[in-house]
Amino acid sequence: MARFGETSNTPLALPRPGKVLRIVLIGLLAIWVLFAVLVNWGNLGSGVFLALTSNTEGVLHGQLWRLFTASLIHVPTGTIGHIASALFGLYFLGPSLESAWGSGRFARFLVLTGVLAYGVQVAVDAALGPAASEQLVPPFSYGAMPVVEAVAIAWACSFRGRTVHLFMVLPVTSTMLIVFVVGISIMSLIAGATPPSGHVALFAGMGAGYLLGGGTPSPLRRIYLRYRLARLEADAKSDRKKRTGQGGLRLIHGGKKPKKNPELH
Secondary structure (H helix, E strand, O other): OOOOOEOOOOOOOOOOOOHHHHHHHHHHHHHHHHHHHHHHHOOOOHHHHHHHOEOHHHHHOOOOHHHHHHHHOOOOOOOOHHHHHHHHHHHHHHHHHHHHHOHHHHHHHHHHHHHHHHHHHHHHHHHHOHHHHOOOOOOOEOOOHHHHHHHHHHHHHHOOOOEEEEOOOEEEEHHHHHHHHHHHHHHHHHHOOOOOOOHHHHHHHHHHHHHHHOOOOOHHHHHHHHHHHHHHHHHHHHHHHHHHHOOOOOOOOOOOOOOOOHHHO
């Protein structure tokens, strides 16, 4: 995943993460350090690490926590590229979204995109079966990259016309950022290079990023609001029909009886 740097009036200025993003960045790094030390230097923690990953069989047997914890862990051995890509991606794009949305929406976005990305991947893996999904979904998938790609898509949709610096050098427009993120994932799929998160989770993360963060209100919320408006209009129309059906003059029984004319008797 590329490193991002948002342009500003002072090119060398670095983003200032908000409260939520600071907690996320520190938490991800601390979890990686913990497992890296335990696995590489203590020969411990491998079982716990695997228990936190997304695993289709485990999730289908009720281990739903895996959908929440899979985004929190990264490759603990052999490379720092996995955790570094996640931290850089969130650090350079997250501050603008948290500032524009507020901490609450930003926190919900991070959690939901991770859960949805791995949830969709479990569903696809279960539907296709192990033989068909072998190159799409690893047995144990994990990492925050689906969330990072969701953040990238949301950033590009929310700040159209602005630019980012790929690798902190190459300025790219918001539209080109989408092309870059989607293109890299497609190229990785074609090359058969299955990432730790799995291919399906990456594309599901992009989709969740658009639905939950592609504007204010988000596309998903706009769909909900249109549905609610249609329901309200239908209810109002139904009420008008009822009132119209009850309209017109009605005969009210009772009142004084007319006096009889004595001359007629």
